[in-house]
Amino acid sequence: MFRILLRKFLEVFIFLLFIMFVSFLFIRLAPGDPVLTILNVDELSVSQEQVEAMREEMGFNDSLPVQFGKWLLDFIRLDFGVSYSTGQPVMQTLMRALPATAELTIGALLVMLAVAIPLGSLSALHRGSWIDRGSRLLSIVGAAVPSFWLGLILIDLFGVRFGSLPTMGRDGFASLILPSLTLGLAISSVYVRLLRSSLLDSLSQEFIRSARARGLSEGRIFFLHAFRHSLPPVITVFGVSLGSLIGGVVVIEVLFAYPGIGKLVVDAIRQRDYPLIQGYILIMAVVVFFVNTAVDLSYRYLNPEMKLKEREAHR
Template sequence: MVRILSRKFFEVFFFVLFITFVSFLFVRLAPGDPVLTILNVDELSVSHDQVEALREEMGFNKPLLVQYGLWLFNFIQLDFGESYVTGQPVMEMILTALPATMELAAGSLIVMLVISVSLGSLSALYRDSWIDQVSRVLSILGAAVPSFWLGLLLIDLFGARLNWLPTMGRDGFISLILPSLTLGLAISSVYVRLLRSSLLESLSQEFIRAARARGISEWRIFFVHAFRHSLPPVITVFGVSLGSLIGGVVVIEVLFSYPGTGKLVVDAIRQRDYPLIQGYILIMAVIVFIVNTVVDISYRYLNPEMKLKERENR
């Protein structure tokens, strides 16, 4: 465990260093000028001297590498700067909006787990039955329908027509239902079929036949032995698709006007708010890296074969 954690420490160091450079470079090369946005040149008459004075004050007249070095020095001190638009500290703005995003991500994962585990397990238990066929159709539809279009359908049905659920803002648990359902349905289609195929493969293993020969009940064989054996591929895919989940959260937050970090960064992109964009990219990258590290460690404990291989290589 110590060796794994030390290796992960060096990985995260070089990973964060790479992300800081790439995010800084891409944001700076994006079209648009934050100075002109701050001065509202579309609405106010601004002289060339005023534009250049503000550009010099913000350090945009310095070489790009010098700007990156100054920004990296502040980042090492956990100082992400202040928003160009609001003047608030970037870290404070992101941490204020982060709980809403975590709520939405957690709600979506709960919806995904309920749908994936129930449909995937039933499809494996009743292979080639009508349940399996319905599950296959729903998975194909879920993979084919974009999440934003599904969200618009749910807004139209439950918000506009039936008036059962709120469609905008964050006002308690009830406002979390539609966005969580939208994103959860969108991402569950992959895991339903993956869990089904992984369960069927597990049920065909030698240790399952040995468990049946020992008289262990089918319920225990399926939910204790086969289900655990089928989890590593699912967990691996979840770690890989975590970035897609975060991207989906951004889309859903904008669609439902949910005040999380996704909506915050979309507004920042429109306003060319460089510090806020870079702070968001770095925090999300670190979160993805941490979750993937947890996935790697949990994979070792869920898959005994990896432990055996490590012991053999020693």
């Protein structure tokens, strides 16, 4: 276990260095000037001398390697800088928006589990039946429908026509329902088909036939053996698709004006808020690393064969 964690931390160190360099380079090469945005050149009369003075003060006249070196030294000291738009420390700004994004992500995952597990399980248990055909059709339709279009449909239905649910902002549990439904239904289609396929493979294994021969009930066989055996591929895909989930959160937060990290970073991109964008990228990179590490470690508990292989390798 210690070797796995040590290897993972070495990997994340190299990964973070690469992410920091690429994100820094791409952000600096993107069109637009944060100095002009900060000075509100379109609204105020600003001289070229004022623009150059602020550019010198913010270090934009230095070469890119020098700018990156300064930023890297600040990062080593855990100083992510100050947001150009809010005037507050980047980490403080991001941490203030993080709970909203965490709520939306958890809500979407709960919706996904509530849809994918029953539909995928029933589809596998009743292969070829109308339940199987219906769940596969729904998963195909769900995969074809963009999340933002589904969100607009839900806004029109529950917000405009019925007026039963709020469609903007973050004001209690009710404002979380539509964004969570939109994102959860959008990602559940993939896991319905994946769980069905994995369950069908598990149910055809020799250990399932042996369990039936020992007289175990079908419910126990399904939940304690087949379902557990089918989880590693599903968890693997979840770790790989985490980036898509984060991207979906950004789209949904903007669509529903939900004040989370996603909406915050979209506003930061519009305002050329370099420190806030780079802080967001680093936080998301760390989140992806920890989730993928948890996925790797979970294999040892979900797949007994891996434990046996590790024990044999250490003998």
